[in-house]
Amino acid sequence: MITTSNLTKYFGALGAVQSVSFSVGKGEVFGLLGPNGAGKTTTIRMLTTLLAPSSGSASVGGYDVIADPLGVKRSIGVVPQTLNLDIDLTCAENLEYHGRLQRMKREDRTSRIEELLHFVGLREKKDMPVEHLSGGMRRRLLIARGLMHRPAVVFMDEPTVGLDPQARRMIWGLVESLKRNGITILITTHYIEEADALCDRVAIMRTGKIIALDRPVELKKSVGQFAVECLGRYDVPRQFFPARAEAIEAGRDLCTDVVVRDVTLEDVFISLTGERIEG
């Protein structure tokens, strides 16, 4: 459903995205994980036709992003990082507007609005202006808007950024429901646990390049099963081991206050780059 080949974007001399290649199959949830400035949003903006690539190629839903942008636009739903809803309009009016932009028929729009507001838990807020909604509710309405015209592919750019844990869990539940319905999703995030919980495969990005791409479990396996970390000691590097007993043994010699835990995707990032994924 999504294919990129050596996709590249330069802003002047800055290579924001450099030779990025990946493909996403139908019904797959694919994650782009990396710190701010890694090139995740630039990649998504090229795939949604908001930015023209400097070189390389990409197609979404079988349509080339450069040769047939209207074809791409008909196939995709976009949940942007910015809460770009019209705050003077109600929840239903925002969805109605989107349905009109997508040339949906009146009866279809009406029933779809009811269905989606129920899906995202905002049916009671149907006629409430968006300016009175909380951040989490706005984010859920954005997801409803992105799904309004039943797109085959949905792009979600940092869908839970700035949300509290409860609201974040609610969004995760929505993404899992979409996944069960066979919708292809490309999600960008800098939250480790989000990529781990939601994505079938994850591409880890740093300074515009993909530095690792695999299933989360495989990525973690490549580092080791268990991590040993000294509490409060950032000068002592984390160490990784294939077995818990081995990790505990090594931890005893390492420092006084030690924690032994499962390896995370952040450990993968650290082992590849020597840096943490900062928010």
Next chain:
Amino acid sequence: MNFYPIFWKEMLLIRKKPWRFLASSMVMPVLYFVTFGWGLGRGMNVGGGRYLDFVLPGILALSAMNNSFGPVSTSLNISKLYTKTIEEVLVSPVSHWDIALGRTLTGLARGLFSALTLLVVGFASGVHLHLSFSFLAVLGLTAFCFGAAGVAAAMVARSHEDMANFNSFFIVPMSFLAGTFFSPDRMPEPFKSLILVYPLTHASLVLRALAAGSGPSLSSVLVLTAYSLFFFYLAGMMVKKAA
């Protein structure tokens, strides 16, 4: 063509706050009308007629310009730079011409509404002018012209300061110099020729001739039409560039 949703949303926003829309549309033209028409112009004659009858067509053109260019450019610029609501349209299957047309028609509706409201105020104040379909059509063309200019300006401007510069160097000088309050014939050369470059000058000249019941200058109609087409083309191209 899929411009209607864009126009529909803007009209919906106006319907939600009609009094704010009405007040913001009326403040400047009514101030001009009171100051230059009733205040300075009472008892004055121009070309054998009352100054009030002379100035109203110019203020109607001015009102159509201000209320199409201003709201269209401001809201689109904010949408592009701040709220990012334009991105919803840019990722939808809507062409750049549709976006330009939807926004320009919003300017037309706003400009025409404001001018017609002022026309009612003018008639209630005893102003005499010959109202015809051509008169209303030229008012509509004026609003379309500056609505399209507003779209182009908003898409070109990279900051709110850029937008303010469009107002300072394009709209404000035109408001005072483009024959709204006086006849361009009174100006010495080369200022007269300079004034004739402004599209608003031609809108005022055509409206003034139609209001007097005489035929307008064909060249002014053509200039205003050419400006409208040029600004609309520019608007479409600027939206395409942004998309």
